[in-house]
Each structure stands twice: as C-alpha cells, then as structure tokens.
Amino acid sequence: MEKDIFGNAILDYQLGTYTEDIKTYSSLDEEDVIPVPYLFRTFKAMPPLEQKALKLCKGSILDIGSGAGSHSLYLQKKGFDVTALDQSHGAVEACKLRGIKKVVESDLYDLKDQKFDTLLMLMNGIGIVGKLKNLDKFFTHIKTLLKPGGQLLLDSSDIIYMFEEDEDGGYWLPDTGNYYGEVTFTMEYKKKKTDEFPWLYIDYNTLQRAAQSSNFNCELVSEGEHYDYLAKLTLDLQ
Template identity: 70%
Template sequence: MIDVFGKAILDFQKGNYSEDIITYSSLDEEDVIPVPYLFRGFKEMPKLEQEALKLCKGTVLDVGCGAGSHSLYLQEKGYEVTALDYSKGATETCKLRGVQSVVYTDIYNFKGLKFDTLLLLMNGIGIVGQLANTTKFFEHIKTLMNPGAQVLLDSSDIIYMFEEDEDGGVWVPNTGSYYGEIEFQMQYKDQKSDSFYWLYLDFNTLEMAAEANGFGCKLVRNGEHYDYLAKLWLE
C-alpha cells in the first residue's frame, strides 16, 4: 500500500513541503488536508482536542498519531505516551519530532500492553472503517485497557452533507449501508493511495454500539460543526 499520508508529513518534517494532500470521497467531494495543520501546537488545536488532552490520565496510547502533535504535547506535560500509527512515514516523523515511544503497526496487531487512556483524535474512530466492524474494534481495545481506563475520541455526524427536503428532513441515499461510511482515496503529488473506508459516527450510533459491547459512553462536549468529543469506559 502506498503511504501517501506518511510521505506528505515526512516531506514536511524534512523541509520539503510544497503541496498538500488531496482527498477524494464517495460523497463526490474533493477536499484538501493542509499538511502544516498536522503539525499544529496546542493553541492551534480545536477546543475538542484541547479538552481531550486535558482529560488524559495515566499512561496514554495515541491511536492514529499522525505527525505526533498530540503525543508531543502530552509528553511535554510529563505523560508516558505511546504513539501508534499504521503509516510508516507518520511514525518516522514522530521519531524525528522527538516522540520517545513510537509503534508502527495496525491497531489490531498491537498486543500485550495496557493503558489508562486510549486517545483517538481527528475523527480517530474513523479507523474502524465500517459500522459492521465496531464490535471487532471494541473487543480488541478492551485488551489494551487497564482497570478504570478511559477511551477519548472525537467524530462528526455528517448528516449535514446530505440534502434537506422541504419538510426539514434529510434525504440520505439508500445504499443499504450507514451514511457515515465514506470511501476515500488520498493523493499527494503524483501518487494516489488505495481506496479505503473511513467511519463518521453520529453520537447516538456510537453510544448504541458502545453499550452493545459493554462500554459506558458519555458526550463530553459538542464542537463547532456537527463534531463532538466522547468518553467511553468499560462497565
């Protein structure tokens, strides 16, 4: 698999920034991920991310760490944090930026360690891909949690991206799948990634999936645009 995301951030880290990441989605929208934004400091982070970082406790696993901005902030605050990503370029970038504990692996292949906080930011639950995979995901993260551990994650309800009808209802195409399952492809310079699914979960669906798998779930805060921060724990 071509590590488009990792190549872009590693280029930026090494001073070779010239282009941003372009994303193509099944919503027929072309969008841009500005690479410098992935290197933001605490003050530039959205309030939801700031709140999540303040709520961290004990040992932290930063799942889908990207360029490592959250891990670096926590490390500077004295937390014992492990940055995990399935992008080789991302994990190399984290090391170059000074993150002390970095793991290059898929979350499902990560075993044997337990943490007090699992952190999944920038729509971190997206790694689940499709709603049908939530049970597999929840069952696995149970094995990574110390007694009393918490999961902090943010996501968005993308219902706003669909057309409203005259009665104020929303017209969602009947594809047979959950409307938050979006297929993406990334491009950086002349390279394109394979297509992959990324999951956007509205809070009610997250809460139902969490409770069905033995987790408590609480809405911590709503963001500025259909996004939210949630806290989960094992009942």
C-alpha cells in the same frame, strides 16, 4: 498505487521539503485538501474539542493514529507516559524525528500484551473502523488494551448535514443500505494516489448504542460548532 501517501507528506514536511498539500477524493463527491502544516499544529492551534481531550488524558496513554505526533508531543512535554501508534512508516519516522520517545509502527489490531489508562483517537480516529459492522471487533480489541478504570477518548462528526434537507426537516439519504457515515476515500500527494479505503464518521447516538452493546459506558463530553463531538468511553464493570 502508493500506500503511504499520508506518511510521505508528513515526513516531507518534517524534513523541510514540503511543497504541496494532500488532496482527498471521497464517495460524497467532494474533493478536499488536508494542509500538511496543520498536522504539525501546536496546542493553541488545536480545536477546542482536541484541547479538551488532551486535558482529560490520564496515566499511560496510547495515541492511536498519531500521524505527525502533535498530540503525543504535547502530552510528552506535560510529563505523560505516551506511546504514539501509527501504521504509516513515514508518520512514525517523523514522530521519532520530532523527539517522541515511544513510537510504534503497527496496525491497531496487531498491538497486544500492552495496557493503557487512556486510549486517544482524535481527528476522527474512529474512522479506521471503516464500517459500522466492524465496531464489535473494534470494541473487543479495545478492551484488551485498557487498564481497569481506563478510558477511550474520541472525536467524530455526524455528517448528516452533507445531505440534502427536505421540507419536513429530514434528509435525503442514498438508498444503498449502508449507514450514511460510511465513506470511501482516496488520497493524492505529488501525483501518487492511494487505493480506495473505507472511513467511518459516526453520530453520537449510534456510537453510544454500539458502545453500550459492548458493555461500555459512553459519555458525551463536549460538542463542537459543526456537528462534531468528543466522547469518553469506559468499561461498565457491573
């Protein structure tokens, strides 16, 4: 199995050898496509929630799951001290080629002894948590990366709309015992596939409850047009 599907596609585009997009297969029985050029979009081409998040950034910034580095590049051009973090070797190489000055190839949980004013997780970056039960571990680690007064900015989606609605306005959810936003994915690029991996979509109310239980304040900053939202988390210092 090819591990760095995402990074290979990003690096191909950066090197001018782009010929096809990334295919995704999920436990929601949906086949979809990630257009690789979209990962290189400019600020003007970004969704309003992403634009809002970038405008809220302050101080030193860690762009978690930076991918092709479009958010980092925009912030760097605005004069911010930004570090692009990704565990994909191909993505990291592309970020360097695009001129991003600080790029780190690492898993989030392996990053230690550094603190930032803003942690940025866009394009449902919170998905890396995988499952709801992992949120405590995630929040515990995030606390070690935040400077006093720092913030975590993230966007996600409530995917309840993808399930069948009943006559009473409720939804038919699979009786698996798992949270409905826990999805598994496989990616394919140039006939190579990744192993199956977990990915989390979290509705705002669930995020807020989990954040508060870990002593974070959670603010709904903005809502998108299709069940998506932008949230800001800060540590409750009381």
